[in-house]
Structures are given as structure tokens and as C-alpha cells.
Amino acid sequence: MTVYLIVSTINISLKEVYFGFLENxxxxxxxNYVEVLxxxxxxxxxxxxxxxxxxxxxxxLFLGFLLAYFYYSKFRGLRLxxxxxxxxxLMAPSLFGLMNRILLNNFIGLIPGYIKFFFGLDLxxxxxxxxxxxxVFIDALQWTPFTFLVIYAALISIPPQLIEAAxxxxxxxxxxxxxxxxxxxxxxxxxxxxxxxxxxFRVFDTVYVLTxxxxxxxxxxxxxxxxxxxxxxxxxxxxxxxxxxxxxFMMIPAFIFSKLMKRRW
Amino acid sequence: MTRRxxxxxxxLIIILLIFNLPFINxxxxxxxPNAVISKSPPPILFKPTxxxxxxxxTSPTFLFSKFLLNSLIIALVSAALTILICLPAAYSIxxxxxxxxxxxxxxxxLRAIPLIVFASSVYILFKQLNLVDTxxxxxxxxxxxxxxxxxxxxxxxxxxVPKEIEESARLDGASELxxxxxxxxxxxxxxxxxxxxxxxxYSWNEFLFALILSIKKATTLTAGASLFVTAWGVQWGRIxxxxxxxxxxxxxxxxxxxxxxxxxxxxxxxx
Numbered sequence: 246m247t248v249y250l251i252v253s254t255i256n257i258s259l260k261e262v263y264f265g266f267l268e269n270x271x272x273x274x275x276x277n278y279v280e281v282l283x284x285x286x287x288x289x290x291x292x293x294x295x296x297x298x299x300x301x302x303x304x305x306l307f308l309g310f311l312l313a314y315f316y317y318s319k320f321r322g323l324r325l326x327x328x329x330x331x332x333x334x335l336m337a338p339s340l341f342g343l344m345n346r347i348l349l350n351n352f353i354g355l356i357p358g359y360i361k362f363f364f365g366l367d368l369x370x371x372x373x374x375x376x377x378x379x380x381v382f383i384d385a386l387q388w389t390p391f392t393f394l395v396i397y398a399a400l401i402s403i404p405p406q407l408i409e410a411a412x413x414x415x416x417x418x419x420x421x422x423x424x425x426x427x428x429x430x431x432x433x434x435x436x437x438x439x440x441x442x443x444x445x446f447r448v449f450d451t452v453y454v455l456t457x458x459x460x461x462x463x464x465x466x467x468x469x470x471x472x473x474x475x476x477x478x479x480x481x482x483x484x485x486x487x488x489x490x491x492x493x494f495m496m497i498p499a500f501i502f503s504k505l506m507k508r509r510w
Numbered sequence: 511m512t513r514r515x516x517x518x519x520x521x522l523i524i525i526l527l528i529f530n531l532p533f534i535n536x537x538x539x540x541x542x543p544n545a546v547i548s549k550s551p552p553p554i555l556f557k558p559t560x561x562x563x564x565x566x567x568t569s570p571t572f573l574f575s576k577f578l579l580n581s582l583i584i585a586l587v588s589a590a591l592t593i594l595i596c597l598p599a600a601y602s603i604x605x606x607x608x609x610x611x612x613x614x615x616x617x618x619x620l621r622a623i624p625l626i627v628f629a630s631s632v633y634i635l636f637k638q639l640n641l642v643d644t645x646x647x648x649x650x651x652x653x654x655x656x657x658x659x660x661x662x663x664x665x666x667x668x669x670x671v672p673k674e675i676e677e678s679a680r681l682d683g684a685s686e687l688x689x690x691x692x693x694x695x696x697x698x699x700x701x702x703x704x705x706x707x708x709x710x711x712y713s714w715n716e717f718l719f720a721l722i723l724s725i726k727k728a729t730t731l732t733a734g735a736s737l738f739v740t741a742w743g744v745q746w747g748r749i750x751x752x753x754x755x756x757x758x759x760x761x762x763x764x765x766x767x768x769x770x771x772x773x774x775x776x777x778x779x780x781x
Binding site: 250254262267312316319320326329339340344347350352353354446447449450453467475481484491492495499 | 518521522525526528529530531532533535536539547548550551552623624626627628629630631632633634635638711714715716717718721722732733735736746749750753756757760761764765
């Protein structure tokens with residue numbers, strides 16, 4: 246099935262296809278690819294995705310680690326707060342986006358409302374200069390619990406004797422973190438970081454419901470870009486060409502990822 | 511000492527509030543009368559009303575019930591079929607060793623590729639097959655997306671079943687299918703249930719394909735909720751009510767799979 250999809254995507258990308266009519270569509274060779282690589286909009290979308298993916302990944306790993314370490318040292322084993330902490334990852338990203346749309350809305354939102362009330366500041370979180378960071382905030386709000394979950398799972402796998410022994414030997418807290426905790430959670434950091442990057446690089450749902458890629462093309466991620474070309478404009482030949490170009494780019498991280506995952510076997 | 515403990519609890523509660531603020535806020539909005547919603551700053555205390563919940567079920571222009579039904583059918587059927595496909599597949603990979611290497615890494619690699627790449631070709635294929643805007647179409651694509659993760663989870667659970675048990679079953683004359691369904695599956699039944707639930711949640715939450723493969727008839731709640739915004743932009747109360755109801759089913763199940771979430775992830779990280 247996957248092979249079929251790849252072949253058919255390549256096939257479509259070499260033709261001029263509009264609104265799903267593949268029959269009798271003319272073969273145009275690499276015309277679509279040339280158009281993609283020459284289009285500034287494509288590179289803008291790639292830049293947005295790379296930037297967004299990197300920032301959210303680093304932020305979520307950092308916060309996730311802090312949170313996991315905090316929970317591990319103070320509340321280990323406690324069930325209910327743990328469940329409440331990971332609820333965001335169970336929500337559909339599109340619905341989570343909708344909720345934030347209500348929360349952060351200029352007129353009815355809780356956050357802008359109270360910022361105005363307490364500080365007299367008229368904050369438009371979806372204004373061009375803020376919208377990128379608003380999206381980063383929302384992504385971190387939803388997915389820090391994910392990095393937390395993975396890192397916490399690694400933390401509880403540390404044998405308690407190891408830390409006890411270090412304590413008896415008079416090791417300082419910082420040393421315990423440096424020489425025991427960090428080495429133990431490194432695989433968790435790498436895998437969850439990688440998963441987060443792959444996911445937030447291709448962010449679609451949240452952006453679609455919050456900004457639709459706008460204002461203008463300011464928040465157009467590569468997925469939104471492909472969607473716009475393929476479904477809003479109906480140019481599926483070109484959209485497939487963008488897709489295959491992206492596919493080629495993604496082969497590099499996919500390869501690293503498969504090497505990482507193979508370690509479990 | 512106890513004072514420090516109190517401070518820890520305060521920090522924890524603040525963190526919990528921050529992460530759950532979007533949800534708390536949407537529930538509150540859904541219970542506010544329209545006049546209260548438009549007040550600034552939004553009041554924390556108000557007299558709750560269930561008028562928006564009644565409206566989304568009764569209003570003829572609001573297709574909430576239909577979307578809800580679509581979501582339920584699509585998520586249940588695709589999760590069940592995912593399990594039916596993956597059980598024999600995982601069994602043959604782990605226990606018999608058919609195509610384990612190449613097939614398995616190929617299937618897991620799928621997770622690294624953004625599915626939007628294939629959006630156009632899926633759409634065109636489904637259009638040729640007349641599957642656009644049908645539940646069947648969305649079920650098929652959700653199975654396709656679910657199989658990689660389900661397969662890798664089931665395989666790792668199956669590896670923990672001791673070989674001796676199957677071998678003794680085989681000595682007693684059980685066929686491979688009997689070993690799979692009579693011996694192995696019951697032993698990992700709670701894990702199978704967890705994978706079913708994870709698939710259900712995934713399908714329930716899936717947005718991209720539910721959006722492009724539906725027009726109106728097969729729209730799921732997750733994809734439909736965003737339609738409410740564009741079509742009824744100012745009716746925040748109804749949107750909030752619809753969103754609240756749409757996120758609840760995964761919550762209900764999540765309580766049960768929680769320990770598997772950790773197990774699934776830690777299992778993947780262990781050497």
C-alpha cells in the first residue's frame with residue numbers, strides 16, 4: 246500500500262492534475278518540481294516548519310525534563326496528578342487548537358481578558374508579531390506532557406539502590422543528576438525529541454484551526470502549504486511534487502529514526 | 511519539612527492548572543449564557559446553563575449528532591480491524607519470523623513520513639473508488655495509519671510470552687491459528703485491549719484525512735468541530751459545548767490505558 250502510494254504520488258507529480266481528475270491529465274515531466282524548487286513560498290514554508298519544529302522540540306524537552314525530575318523527586322508513584330498532567334496528549338490537536346482559540350481570543354478569551362484587566366494591556370495574541378510565539382506556546386502546552394511522560398518513564402527505571410549508594414558515598418545532588426540521572430534519561434531524550442521534531446515539523450491540525458496558515462502566509466507550515474496547493478487551489482500535480490520533495494528531505498531524519506528504533510530489537 | 515511539602519503541592523497544582531487551562535476554560539465557556547460569554551474580563555463565577563448542549567443536539571443546522579455517530583462508528587470499526595490485521599501479522603513476525611527485518615523497519619519508517627505527502631494521491635485514489643465522503647473510506651485510511659504503531663506494540667508484547675507455552679500447545683496438536691487465538695492472544699488480552707483503545711483514540715483524534723476525505727456525510731466530530739467555527743463564527747457557546755463533548759471519549763478510555771502508555775514508551779526504550 247505504501248509502495249503504491251509512493252508510486253502514485255510520483256506519477257501524479259509528473260502530470261498536470263486539477264481537482265482530482267487524473268484521467269486525460271497531460272504529462273509534463275519535471276515541470277512541477279522546477280516550479281516547487283523555484284517558489285519562494287515553498288522555501289518560506291520549509292523555513293517556518295524547521296524553525297517551529299526546532300524551537301518547540303528544544304522547549305518541550307527542557308520543560309519535560311524539569312517537570313519529570315520535579316515529579317520524580319517529590320511525587321513519585323502518585324496516580325491522580327499524573328493522569329491530570331498527561332491529559333493534553335489525549336486530546337485531538339485540532340480540538341486542543343479550538344480550545345486555545347477560545348482561551349486566547351481577543352474578545353472573549355480568558356488570558357487577554359485578564360491581562361487587560363490587570364495590566365491595562367491590549368494584547369492581540371494573533372497579531373503578526375505574536376502569532377508565531379502563540380503557536381509555539383500552544384504546541385508546548387499540549388506536548389510537554391508527552392516528553393514528560395517518556396522522560397519520567399526513564400527516570401523510574403533507575404534502580405533506587407544506585408542513588409542510595411551515591412547518597413551514602415556523599416555525592417552532591419548536582420553530581421547525582423550529572424552522572425546517574427542524565428545518562429539514564431539520554432535515550433528517552435533522544436527518542437522523544439526526535440518524535441517531537443518529526444511531529445511538530447509537519448504541524449497541520451493546530452495551525453489549520455487557529456490561523457489557517459495566516460495572516461498572509463506567516464504561519465504556513467509545509468503541511469499547510471501542501472494542503473493549500475492541493476485542496477484549496479486544487480492543483481494536485483504540484484502538491485504531489487511538493488510532497489515528494491518533502492519526502493526526499495525527510496528520508497534523512499527517517500533513516501536516523503529507524504536506526505534509533507531498531508535498538509529495541 | 512511540612513512547609514516545604516506544602517510549597518511542592520502548590521507548585522504542582524499550579525502546573526496542573528496551566529496544562530488543563532484550555533480544557534477548564536472551554537467547559538466554563540460552554541456553560542455560560544451568551545450574555546456572560548461576551549463580558550470582559552470573562553467572569554469566573556456565573557450561573558451555569560446547559561442551553562448550548564441542548565442547542566447542539568436539537569438545532570437542525572448543527573450536524574452535531576451526525577458527526578458524533580460518524581466518529582463513533584469510524585473509530586470503533588477501524589480500531590477493531592486494526593487489531594484483527596495486526597494480531598496475525600505480529601504473531602508471524604515475532605513467533606514464526608516471517609519478514610521480520612525488512613517488513614518491520616519498513617512499516618515503522620512510515621511513522622517518520624508526513625502523511626500529507628500522500629494526501630493528493632489518497633484523495634485521487636478514493637475518488638476513483640467512489641470512497642470520498644464515505645465512512646468506509648475514512649476507516650480504510652485510519653487502519654492504514656494505525657497499523658504501524660499497533661504492530662510494533664503488539665510485537666513487543668508478544669515477545670514477552672514464553673516460547674515453552676506455545677511449544678507445548680503445538681505438541682498437543684494445535685495449529686498456528688489456534689496457538690495465536692487460543693493461547694497467545696488470551697495471555698496478552700489486556701495489552702490487546704490497550705492497543706485497541708490507543709487505535710480508537712488515534713482514529714477519534716485524526717484530523718487531516720477526516721477533513722480531506724469528507725464533504726458532509728462522513729465528517730467526524732474532530733473535523734466537524736472546525737467547521738462550526740467557520741460557519742457559525744460567533745456562536746462560541748455552541749462551539750465550546752461541541753468541543754467539550756468531542757474530547758471526552760478519549761478521556762474515559764485513557765484512564766484505563768494510562769499504565770500502558772508508560773509501558774509502551776518505556777518498553778520501546780529498554781535495551
